[in-house]
Amino acid sequence: MATLLHIDSSFNGDKSVSRAVTASFRQAWAEQHPEGTVIYRDLATDPLPHLTAEAYYPGFIPAEERTQEQQAAFALRDSLVTELETADAVLLGVPLYNYSVPSSFKAWLDHIIVVGRTAGEAPSAAGKPATIVTSRGGSYRPGTPMEGRDYNHPYLQFVLGQQLQLDVEFIVPELTLAPTTPAMASLVEQSEASAAQAHEDARARAKSLATQLVA
Incomplete structure (x- = not known):
């Protein structure tokens, strides 16, 4: 059966929109793979240590x-990379914090980017489908005042899509702060519509991947 690697990084717990959307994906996935395996990491409640020189440089030395x-310093990185390599599909919840990724997620990326293994001429996870739920409190669409200031999408597209060569697809629920921000009260309806579409897209993506992986 298929294995899913699921990473959440929002620190908002039950109030998190990105977590709610990844949960919709995972539920639909489980319906298709009831006996499958899910490798789950919650980077907010169980954060990874920042990458150190001691753990970084062994990545350039052959294991033997x-x-x-x-070997001991590299052990965590090796474990995290192996999780990525053994998964059939990847699900990432990566909200927009201060215009970029949460620092907890950046720590995960720093550990799993290993030149000569996951990055370089023949990335070990190349072609693996990755669904990225990147929620954002406002709107950064073309024509909006904040256009061009969402650095999640281009950064993750470059790192995951180009460097690791994963097959990435983004789901972007936006205006998530509207329900709790008085100044955004007029945008609540759009926020709800965006969330509903994100949940629908997540379920559809999970079912589509399930069909592809068992074909």
């Missing part, structure tokens, strides 16, 4: 040539 100290 590393010292015991280097």
Whole structure:
């Protein structure tokens, strides 16, 4: 059966829109793969340590040539990379925080980007389908005052889509702050419509991938 790697990074718990949308994906996925495996990491409640020099440089040394100290320092990165490599599909909840990714998610990226393995000439996870739910409090669409200031989408497209060569698809619920921000009261209806569309897209994406993976 198929294996799903599911990463959440929002610190908003039950109030998180990105978590709600990834949950819709995962529910639809489970309906198609009731006996499948889900590797789950909640980077908000169980954050990863920041990448250190001790853990970074062994990635450039062949495994058989590393010292015991280097092997130990690289162990977490190796485990995280293996999770990515063994998954059949990837689901990432990555809200927009201060115009970019949450620092907890950046830490995960720093660990799993290993030149010569996941990045470089022949990335080990190339072609793997990745669904990225990147929620945002406002709207950054063309024509809006904040156009061009959402750095999540271009950054993740470059890192995951071009460097790791994953087959990425984005789901973008926006205006998530409207229900709780008086100044955005006129946008609540649009916020609700965007969330509803995101949930629909997530369920459809999960079912589509399930069909492809079992074909």
